[in-house]
Amino acid sequence: MAETRGIWGRFLDRPNEDPVKAIGMAGIVALCAALVLSTTAILLRPLQEAHLEAARAARMEEMLDTLPGLRDLMREAGVDALETRLVALSDGRFVAVGDGAMEPVPEAEDIAGLGERPAVVPVHLLERDGRLALVVLPVSGQGYQSRIEALLALEPDLNTVAALAITAQGETPGLGTRITEPDWLALWPGREIADETGAIRIAVTRGDATGPHEVDGISGATRTGNGVANMVRFWMGPWGYGPFLDRLREGAA
Amino acid sequence: MSARDRLVSPLIRDNPVTRQILGICSALAVTTSMTTALTMSAALVFVLCTAAALISAIRRHIPRAIRLILQITIIATLVILVDELLRAYAFALSERLSIFVGLIVTNCLVLGRAEAFAMHHPAGAAVLDGLGNALGYGLVLMVVAAIRELLGTGALFGRTVLPLAEEGGWFAPLRLMQLAPAAFFVLGLLVWAIRSARPEQVERPEHRLAPEAEP
Structure with missing residues (x-):
């Protein structure tokens, strides 16, 4: 069975004590995390910048009032x-x-x-x-x-x-x-x-x-x-x- | 343990804050108002449930040697995600919560549930357990925040409930309630009240004084 499951299946079948599995799992989890976070950061950047800009303008007005x-x-x-x-x-x-x-x-x-x-x-x-x-x-x-x-x-x-x-x-x-x-x-x-x-x-x-x-x-x-x-x-x-x-x-x- | 028990028991009987005394730091910091406490609770519900689901889903493939690293990576990713979303869609709130959303990463409650429960149970049970614990944490936050905001400012969720003396009402707010020590007092009283009502929660003393020897 194992040879028909391809490289992914063989990777998952490795025992958890195997160093390849440990490094592989760490890499996969890190890659997923990086993908999710960089996508979110890029998508939300314009919204966040707009808020910061508005806050900056408000602080400027407050400062002018002082x-x-x-x-x-x-x-x-x-x-x-x-x-x-x-x-x-x-x-x-x-x-x-x-x-x-x-x-x-x-x-x-x-x-x-x-x-x-x-x-x-x-x-x-x-x-x-x-x-x-x-x-x-x-x-x-x-x-x-x-x-x-x-x-x-x-x-x-x-x-x-x-x-x-x-x-x-x-x-x-x-x-x-x-x-x-x-x-x-x-x-x-x-x-x-x-x-x-x-x-x-x-x-x-x-x-x-x-x-x-x-x-x-x-x-x-x-x-x-x-x-x-x-x-x-x-x-x-x-x-x-x-x-x-x-x-x-x-x-x- | 039934599914209902998993959800209900962390609310009071096994409450992570009042019983296990976990997550105290953030519980003290964000309870000056109901709004911040509610946001923080919602953030924790999301992080705890999602982390439980993800960790439980891959639990059979997490090598023991790096399990804490993987758990923390997943939890940190979710926390940053929440932080980014708050800054994009609830900017004013994220300013008030400052670093405390980010500090969910270090909340022992999250890693504790991942390590103690999600690593050994299927996803469904793990999510229920996460939800129960997050709600238990949220419940304590809301109770403490309600007391602190009501007595400290006369308001709940920012709406005036007790008319303030300085605005022609009768209520003189206790400024102390808005300061950090008040969170200790309220939380301490809450723990005492719960343990008085449920004596089985009282921890055994770690040591006793030896009876005085005869001279």
């Missing part, structure tokens, strides 16, 4: 949303289209633990009477156990934080996730990122923050706090929005 007087400013400027433009990170120039390409970040510069950065990113600007009133920059970085995504709003001096909003994270519930609480995010407005010499100084400290460059950390979430600080430092630096901000300061992006 900025005092911003709504009035927008009403005066006659807009109900910030202007979104694309920026090439390498030279900081505005570009018309982005293709979603990623660029590797050298390890020594990669303080946010990203590995790579998009070549072109959207930034959000609010201008009033031809002068910049607010810049909102999307940022991301590695936290304790997840990728943290956030929006960083800067005052027109491009050095003072206007607001910080966390748009996505998967940190430890009850500890790291507290970075999303309004009480902690409220510590950020008014903090200065670089000192007079232009060196980036912003940090999340353990214990009492002193000076304009420090933010109080959350007890039990030291590494998540450091992740947020590194994220801001990276994106304000030469491998982040540095070139773009320099061009904005010169008034010609």
